[in-house]
Amino acid sequence: MSKFKKKKSGELPAISTASLPDIVFMLLFFFMVATVMRQNTLMIENKLPYADQIEKLDKKNLVMYIYAGKPSSRYRTSAGSQPRIQLNDKFAAVEDIKAFILAERASKREEEVPYLTTALKVDGDTNMGLVGDIKKELRDVEALKINYTTRQGDAAQNFQ
């Protein structure tokens, strides 16, 4: 009789946690792969403009980054509110660009040097005067391949 009695008030069976490590590792690996490490801590505002005629920058080790924009609020007292250039982790003057490019070149293998590209990550709300100065310096050191880094989108969004 009791053979056919269904168990009703038994304890809940324990959920096996044996696979928990696997799931955790899976997530860990996923995030390890998907996260992009920031090379530089940004000290400036960097809202890139929009464009749609864009090319991808492959080969990350062959890209030199020059940032420009207004200092972010933390640094405004020390660096002022005018747009500034940032190289690596510190503010720089226009004249420092040459030294920066030469240092970057020296750190690369000789055969890679002709493929070096300079990515200009400039805040949309910057005057062209500063960008023009940067370009002039780049021309002087013959770093002629440049890329205006933008976000993908319609160019008309730049006016909003």
Place this chain on the structure above:
Amino acid sequence: MARRAAPEVNAGSMADIAFLLLIFFLVTTTIETDSGISRKLPPPQEDNVEPPILKQKNIFVVEVNKNNDLLVEEAPMELGELREAAMKFLDNGGGTGEDKCDYCQGDRDPSSSDNPTKAVISLRNNRETNYATYIAVQNELVAAYTTLRNREAQRLFGKSFEQMEKDLKDVNYPGNKEALKEDIKKIQFLFPEKLSEAEPRK
């Protein structure tokens, strides 16, 4: 009363499922890369070099002033019309004789550019110009070139110029890469990107 515990769910295959998912994500996620408009700066010039003489009608002046207004050939224009205007200028093909352009589909207006290989777009900006505006204008001008190149590539090789460039980068492209490179060069010769940038004015 015989109270039997429910049988444990076999978790032995859980690890396999986890790894399957892991590999799926590994394959499908692409690490975010930066992208932007690629340009080439002109090499530094020696002072004593004479600038080449260009006919006035072969120059298309685009100017962005300090109030971020767009002036095309000294007339104000909206950004949305710039692409069309630039294409019309490049594709005009008004030249005769040596400068004749057989692949142009423009109006052949004698007062506009002779030939796409002669036509130069001159972009001038002020030091006060906003960078975002400048990028928007650059974007439109590059788009004009790309559209014309696409059209020409479609006509000559049956696929767009962008597709050809993509194929060139593709490792699994089945065709002949050397020939493809030649074809790309041919298109670039027909519509060379002659975008000159003056030093910004004060």
